[in-house]
Amino acid sequence: MWDELSGRVAAVQNPWIRQLLESVLQRHGERLKVWPAAMMVHHAYAGGLLEHILKLAEVGGGLAASYGVDPDLVLAGAILHDLGKLEELGHDGATTYSRSGNLLGHITLGVKMVGEMAAEIAGFPDDLRERLEHMVVSHHGARALGSPVEPMTEEALILSAIDDLDATLHQFKRHVREDSGEGEFTAYHTRLRRVLLKPSGR
Secondary structure: HHHHHHHHOOOOOHHHHHHHHHHHHHHHHHHHHHOOOOOOOOOOOOHHHHHHHHHHHHHHHHHHHOOOOOOOHHHHHHHHHHOHHHHHHHOOOOOOEEEHHHHHHHHHHHHHHHHHHHOOOOOOHHHHHHHHHHHHHHHHOHHHOOOOOOOOOOHHHHHHHHHHHHHHHHHHHHHHHHHOOOOOOOOOOOOEEOOOOOOOOO
């Protein structure tokens, strides 16, 4: 998985975005390879964050091509949107919330990390930095879901949509896989607020 992500970053055409993402991989690579994406909800296991990032990169790349938006921005959003999870979550055999994770949350931590890393690159364009920061702060899609602002660019909208899609589908698949009932429907899922129809043949 790491080689796939590195290859996608190497193919980025925008030199500013490529330099920023290369810095992220170099500085945070060891944790990105093993970190969970969450405590419980989705991809909550070692390596889950990287798996989530790669799925967003794959799906986002296709949507960027279909809708004619900037593929480099979409890839950057996929990699950067949950970067704050590296500070929000502690992971040393058991996943826990850090002090800063409890007090600030991964969106606040993530936008701070992106801003600081962009500032280390001489001449990094302010407009581009703000577009990337906007993707981080808006990726939950709505204020009611934890984002302080809603997506205001096409790339940010795609990111928020595929982030929600991947997280929800991951919950679907896990719930169906772990359901032990005999019927064609699963037990009620409290977070999804529905039962699920099992695939044919189960």
